[in-house]
Amino acid sequence: MFFDKLRAGTQGTTSKVILGLIIVSFALAGVGSYVNRPVPEVAAVVNGDEINLQSLENAYRNERARLENQLGPQFSQLLGDPQYVEQIRRSVLEQLVEQRLIDQKVQELGLRASDEQVRNAIRSLPEFQQDGVFNNERYLQLLARSGLSAEQLRDSVRQDLSRQMLVNTVLGSSFTLEQEAGWLDRLSRQQRDGEYVRLPLASFIDQVEPSDAEIEAYYQQNPGQFQRPEQVKLNYLMLDASAFSTDDISEQEVRDYYQANQASYTQPEQRRVAHIMVNKGEEAEQKLQDIADRLAAGESFAELAKAESDDVFSGAKGGELEWMTPGTMDSAFDSAAFALARVGDVSGIVESEFGLHLISLLEVRPAVIKPLDEVSADIARRLAQDKAADAFYAREQKLAELAFEFPDSLDMAAQELGLEIVSTDYFSAQDAPAAINHPQLLQEAFGERLREQGGNSDLISLGQNKAAVIHVIDRRPAAVRELAEVREQVRSRVAASQAAQLTLDAAITLQQAWSEGKQAELLAQYQLEPSVLTGVTRDDSELEPGLLNALFAMATPAAAPSLSTVELSNGDQVVIRLDKVTTPEAVSENMEQIRQGQSDLLADREYRSMLESLKAGADIEYRQLPQTDGF
Known part of the structure; x- marks a missing residue:
């Protein structure tokens, strides 16, 4: 209801607008779009500024992943509606256009977030936090995995904060008069x-x-x-990996697997190190060499990290990082850290993707091998699953071959594989039997290929190690039912x-x-x-x-x-x-909250008005929408 929105206060429309349109708290799964190389194709042009198709494809995939996570199995059903898919595509492109218009306005006004604002924003990103506190080790590891350098992340966050400065300027001008808020408060009660x-x-x-x-x-x-929708009547064969499960795994098989995969059951060596980092630049190497000389002269590594390291997050703790295992950090950093022989040793100058480093070894935990007794049950389960999967894939391949070689029916495939042909009554895409109510199977059953050519379908993967082949026996076209x-x-x-x-x-x-x-x-x-x-x-x-x-x-x-x-x-x-x-005569303690809620509603209206104004004065050319396989 209207007054519920007014009571929402700072959790209302203004906050949602900022969170929905500013990308400061982004998921690292999507940051690859910042560094992927653009392709020549152009999706849209905004005041002469191109939005390349690769950026659109990245945003499109991220939106698909978000919807799949939010809607679950229902999302697969929605994909069957072409209008729904088209709506998503257009919405993603429109958001990119709006973002580009905001960026252009930010540049025109010369807005720029400060270094301190950027630093605080990075520290507040939940992706870099552990137990609610910024974790420098996690920060470096996630950057390495995403292929994003510290400089690129800072530039991206600075851009997002600058956008937010523009949006806050617009939203911050919204207010509600005390008399109006009081009237709304009394009216709400x-x-x-x-x-x-x-x-x-x-x-x-x-x-x-x-x-x-x-x-x-x-x-x-x-x-x-x-109206009766189009209906089909079909035969089908179903393969299910669960039918091939086996627990008949010998102790010798478990022992052989354990010996062949020793590394999988070894807790690798762990090291805790400290580092002093200098951002790349013309004088970076000389600066770090001067620090190395001071270390050689007896100065404290921890004190120099606090005073000189450009990695201010670890520098505040004397350069200390969290425990690391081989392969978790930048390759150059990783190699240098695990090459140090004794606690207290300091590396030479190491160049990584993030900058130049001096690395000091603080502590070592040696590798530990888990005993066979501790992991034998897990190995047996894995081997059983592998056997079942192998049996399933072999039969899956055989089913595909037989269905193709004998296209007029499923009899030969059923006989060779010992499967039962299941026959359905007439059904539509909206009331398919539960066993075959799968978007891909229904798309095949009601698709043009089987309508025109007949015969057996290709092998249809249903996920979760299930597959089917169908043969349409008869069709009923859409028609008005008899009275x-x-x-x-x-x-x-x-x-x-x-x-x-x-x-x-x-x-x-x-x-x-x-x-x-x-x-x-x-x-x-x-x-x-x-x-x-x-x-x-x-x-x-x-x-x-x-x-x-x-x-x-x-x-x-x-x-x-x-x-x-x-x-x-x-x-x-x-x-x-x-x-x-x-109607009460006196205002309540909720009046300020209602006033804030009303201001939020006005701010939302003004933000939308700003976007419409930017669009009205812009030269926008839409060229194409993303074409993503499987969506």
């Missing part, structure tokens, strides 16, 4: 008294009996309501329509009688009793939303009570009499 009478639709159903002529007329006038087939459905709809009209007529009659003070006779006729409304507020949870909204939409009664009729979602009609409206 308004109470209403009265009565209402519900006339159930079900009470009038028994009073109607549609004639044959009425049923025929409704059927002829509404053919679209009785005899849907007669009862038509009769029910005609009866419901007639009952709804009777219910509405009765409600109008009751409202008129109530306005004249003559309602008692009608209430007795329908065996109804008014329900009393006392002190009802806008957030009342007992009244149905339709009834509550209608009650608060009614005019304040003057000399006589206000009357209104509303239809509820289930078809019932309700006649409402409003007797009294009570």
Whole structure:
């Protein structure tokens, strides 16, 4: 409801706009788009500034991953709707265009976030935190895995913060007057008294009996309501890896696997190091050499890291990093750290992707091999799964070959593989049997290839180590069902329509009688009793939303009570009499929150207005949308 939004305060529209359109708190899974090389194709041009197709493809994949995570299995069903897919594609491109317009405005105004703002923003990114605290080791590891340098991350975050400065400038100008906020506060706490009478639709159903002529007329006038979608009838063979599972794994097989994969059961050596880093530049190597000389002269590594390291996060702790294992850091850094022989040794100058380093070894944990007894059960499970997968893949390949070589039926494939052919009745894409209700299988069953060529389908992978081949036996094209087939459905709809009209007529009659003070006779006729409304507020949870909204939409009664009729979602009609409206005179402790909420609503409107203004004055050319396989 409207007043719920006003009470949202700082959690309201302004915060959502900033979080939705500013990319400071981005997921590292998507940062590859910052460093991928652009391709020549152009998706859109904004004031002469090109948005390349690669950027669009990256944003598109990220949005797909977000929706898959948010919607789960429902997302696969939505993909069957071409309009839904097209909407996602256009939305992603439009967001990139809006972002580019904001970047151009930021550049025009000369807005730029400070180094301190950038540093604080990076430290606050949840991807770099552990137990709610910034973790420098995690920061360096994730940068290395993403292929993003520290400089690129800083530039990207600076750009995002600069965008936020522009947005905050616009949103920060929104405000609500105290008098207006007070009025909204009092209005939100308004109470209403009265009565209402519900006339159930079900009470009038028994009073109607549609004639044959009425049923025929409704059927002829509404053919679209009785459309039968295209249907198919098919045979199919199903392969399921769970049918090939085996636990028959010998102790010798477990022992052989353990010996052949010793490295998998070894806890690798771990090292804890400290480093002093200098950002790359013309004088970087000389600066780091000077620091190395000071170390050789006896100065403390930790104190020099605090004073001289450009990695301020670790520098504050004397350059100390978290425990590391081989392969987790930049390759040059990793090699140098594990080449140090003794605790206290310091490396020479090491150049990594992030800068130039001196590395000191602080502590070593030697490699540890897990005993066979501890891992034998896991190995047995793995071997059993591998055997089942091998059996499944072999039979999958055989099924694909047989279905292709003998395309007229599934008999030969079933005989050779010992599978049972399953036959379905006619079904549509909306009511497919559960065992084959899979987007890819339905796309094949109702697709053009089998429609035109017939024969067996190709092997269809259903995920989770399941696969199928189908053979369409017959098709029924989409058509209007015969009246005899849907007669009862038509009769029910005609009866419901007639009952709804009777219910509405009765409600109008009751409202008129109530306005004249003559309602008692009608209430007795329908065996109804008014329900009393006392002190009802806008957030009342007992009244149905339709009834509550209608009650608060009614005019304040003057000399006589206000009357209104509303239809509820289930078809019932309700006649409402409003007797009294009570509005508090004093403001509540929620007024400031309501004021902030109203400011948020205004800020959202102003932000949208800014975007529309930028678009109206821009030269925008849309060239193409992303074409992503499997989406």
